[in-house]
Amino acid sequence: xxxxxxxxxxxxxxxxxxxxxxxxxxxxxxxxxxxxxxxxxxxxxxxxxxxxxxxxxxxxxxxxxxxxxxxxxxxxxxxxxxxxxxxxxxxxxxxxxxxxxxxxxxxxxxxxxxxxxxxxxxxxxxxxxxxxxxxxxxxxxxxxxxxxxxxxxxxxxxxxxxxxxxxxxxxxxxxxxxxxxxxxxxxxxxxxxxxxxxxxxxxxxxxxxxxxxxxxxxxxxxxxxxxxxxxxxxxxxxxxxxxxxxxxxxxxxxxxxxxxxxxxxxx
Amino acid sequence: xxxxxxxxxxxxxxxxxxxxxxxxxxxxxxxxxxxxxxxxxxxxxxxxxxxxxxxxxxxxxxxxxxxxxxxxxxxxxxxxxxxxxxxxxxxxxxxxxxxxxxxxxxxxxxxxxxxxxxxxxxxxxxxxxxxxxxxxxxxxxxxxxxxxxxxxxxxxxxxxxxxxxxxxxxxxxxxxxxxxxxxxxxxxxxxxxxxxxxxxxxxxxxxxxxxxxxxxxxxxxxxxxxxxxxxxxxxxxxxxxxxxxxxxxxxxxxxxxxxxxxxxxxxxxxxxxxxxxxxxxxxxxxxxxxxxxxxxxxxxxxxxxxxxxxxxxxxxxxxxxxxxxxxxxxxxxxxxxxxxxxxxxxxxxxxxxxxxxxxxxxxxxxxxxxxxxxxxxx
Numbered sequence: 001x002x003x004x005x006x007x008x009x010x011x012x013x014x015x016x017x018x019x020x021x022x023x024x025x026x027x028x029x030x031x032x033x034x035x036x037x038x039x040x041x042x043x044x045x046x047x048x049x050x051x052x053x054x055x056x057x058x059x060x061x062x063x064x065x066x067x068x069x070x071x072x073x074x075x076x077x078x079x080x081x082x083x084x085x086x087x088x089x090x091x092x093x094x095x096x097x098x099x100x101x102x103x104x105x106x107x108x109x110x111x112x113x114x115x116x117x118x119x120x121x122x123x124x125x126x127x128x129x130x131x132x133x134x135x136x137x138x139x140x141x142x143x144x145x146x147x148x149x150x151x152x153x154x155x156x157x158x159x160x161x162x163x164x165x166x167x168x169x170x171x172x173x174x175x176x177x178x179x180x181x182x183x184x185x186x187x188x189x190x191x192x193x194x195x196x197x198x199x200x201x202x203x204x205x206x207x208x209x210x211x212x213x214x215x216x217x218x219x220x221x222x223x224x225x226x227x228x229x230x231x232x233x234x235x236x237x238x239x240x241x242x243x244x245x246x247x248x249x250x251x252x253x254x255x256x257x258x259x260x261x262x263x264x265x266x267x
Numbered sequence: 268x269x270x271x272x273x274x275x276x277x278x279x280x281x282x283x284x285x286x287x288x289x290x291x292x293x294x295x296x297x298x299x300x301x302x303x304x305x306x307x308x309x310x311x312x313x314x315x316x317x318x319x320x321x322x323x324x325x326x327x328x329x330x331x332x333x334x335x336x337x338x339x340x341x342x343x344x345x346x347x348x349x350x351x352x353x354x355x356x357x358x359x360x361x362x363x364x365x366x367x368x369x370x371x372x373x374x375x376x377x378x379x380x381x382x383x384x385x386x387x388x389x390x391x392x393x394x395x396x397x398x399x400x401x402x403x404x405x406x407x408x409x410x411x412x413x414x415x416x417x418x419x420x421x422x423x424x425x426x427x428x429x430x431x432x433x434x435x436x437x438x439x440x441x442x443x444x445x446x447x448x449x450x451x452x453x454x455x456x457x458x459x460x461x462x463x464x465x466x467x468x469x470x471x472x473x474x475x476x477x478x479x480x481x482x483x484x485x486x487x488x489x490x491x492x493x494x495x496x497x498x499x500x501x502x503x504x505x506x507x508x509x510x511x512x513x514x515x516x517x518x519x520x521x522x523x524x525x526x527x528x529x530x531x532x533x534x535x536x537x538x539x540x541x542x543x544x545x546x547x548x549x550x551x552x553x554x555x556x557x558x559x560x561x562x563x564x565x566x567x568x569x570x571x572x573x574x575x576x577x578x579x580x581x582x583x584x585x586x587x588x589x590x591x592x593x594x595x596x597x598x599x600x601x602x603x604x605x606x607x608x609x610x611x612x613x614x615x616x617x618x619x620x621x622x623x624x625x626x627x628x629x630x631x632x633x634x635x636x637x638x639x640x641x642x643x644x645x
Contacts, residue, residue: 092452
């Protein structure tokens with residue numbers, strides 16, 4: 001499967017020192033009330049995408065995440081479950097996953113399909129699969145956003161992501177504007193449904209001329225991986241490769257099964 | 268715009284407050300509806316609200332929810348051989364709170380129950396992953412949360428996966444076990460009826476929540492039921508409601524008709540979303556009256572099973588198919604004084620064995636979905 005990228009945006013908390021909420025208000029003139037940090041991060045990434053991409057109102061929107069909105073559950077769990085207060089309507093609404101994608105769509109002026117989804121294994125690559133399937137039916141372009149926010153003690157996210165306690169987790173938001181056509185494309189991303197064993201993936205790596213990057217979950221491979229972690233890192237890897245103008249092969253791993261995606265920069 | 272390719276509905280099973288599919292259809296046919304109640308606490312009051320609870324208790328715990336899912340999914344998977352299972356993806360539509368995440372929060376944040384660090388990869392999709400591993404399905408799983416349209420959208424996503432040639436079959440699951448957090452949320456928004464669900468009635472006073480698990484198997488093999496397609500969009504005047512004119516619903520219903528290459532005259536009946544809340548029903552009846560120039564048969568199923576939130580996409584589709592397979596469209600309970608006199612939900616079960624049906628689902632966050640299904644008698 002192949003999709004063309006016509007626009008992208010990235011933010012990583014370890015690479016830029018940005019006050020996201022302030023930036024949304026001051027730079028983009030957006031109302032940030034009734035929203036939490038997860039929504040702010042999602043909208044911030046979307047606004048960066050909007051600066052360098054044309055977003056059509058009927059484009060489809062897919063938002064994915066490693067675990068979703070920790071911020072709201074942390075807040076609600078504290079006052080509802082532990083302090084026995086009743087849930088405030090606005091917090092109740094914000095618990096729903098698609099409220100994040102609603103705010104993203106509203107900030108981008110999108111009125112098309114709007115999906116918030118999570119896959120336990122390969123959440124970003126599986127979202128690419130969903131997007132590809134949808135585009136084949138609808139023939140519409142898709143905005144795909146991947147959001148991971150470290151909120152509260154980072155031990156919470158490390159527990160649910162199954163990470164080593166010493167692992168350094170960061171917040172990140174990454175978007176791509178995707179098309180089935182190569183017109184105006186700046187890169188193409190190739191992926192498939194197939195999973196590989198460790199020996200199969202090693203053979204593929206050995207025969208690959210691209211720059212290589214592996215998820216931190218891929219232990220035992222002789223491939224560079226980012227020292228810091230967030231679950232949708234594959235999305236950032238794509239954007240970073242485009243930024244550098246470098247073709248890339250990215251390897252992800254889940255419970256001894258490997259998947260691969262390839263980025264080719266165009267033009 | 269190209270007409271969507273049809274996907275067949277090969278099997279469907281449910282677990283509702285009325286029981287399994289057979290028991291639910293019998294209860295509807297005989298109007299022998301079981302409804303329980305539940306204590307719901309809000310800041311202002313403690314309510315004893317009507318509630319459609321599953322007949323066997325499902326606790327708000329991961330294992331209990333998983334077993335409830337497994338019980339219904341196993342009924343559908345049992346008909347698939349080993350090789351077919353490997354070509355079968357699984358998508359869940361739900362608005363369940365991620366209990367793995369709340370556990371991690373409790374184990375970390377609260378001093379009195381602080382636990383030694385341990386970590387295992389989990390998410391809301393862990394139920395799907397476990398089902399996939401348990402039944403030897405393909406490792407492609409996905410969990411969609413778009414509020415009350417979650418599993419309706421999962422059906423469209425599943426049909427896309429088959430249409431694109433990636434999978435032979437997709438199992439689509441809707442599940443909702445209502446947590447105190449969700450029920451008190453609806454109560455705090457004053458959306459719960461204290462008596463019963465009265466869709467499209469001028470005296471409607473809110474929804475009744477329901478629990479449910481429902482499973483539909485989509486595939487390419489021919490069968491009597493077809494998912495012809497549908498449409499999903501996100502357009503709202505605000506985050507919790509749409510305009511009273513129903514313009515947002517009109518858009519999605521018209522798009523579903525257009526995408527499936529049919530006309531309004533082809534539609535035999537509508538299964539309305541019909542939550543029994545003031546705004547939803549007003550917007551929906553206005554939309555129906557504008558999309559369909561002539562009065563059309565339509566009904567509401569939530570008075571039988573409750574509003575099962577993220578599960579209602581699959582569950583109500585399965586209930587409608589089960590009733591049609593038994594030769595009738597269920598009447599709408601408790602609508603005595605309809606909002607529009609020309610567009611009245613059916614007040615008696617009506618004989619019907621086949622046809623094309625529109626199924627509407629509308630959710631918070633402006634997420635609207637309309638599905639078109641077809642039954643051909645052979």
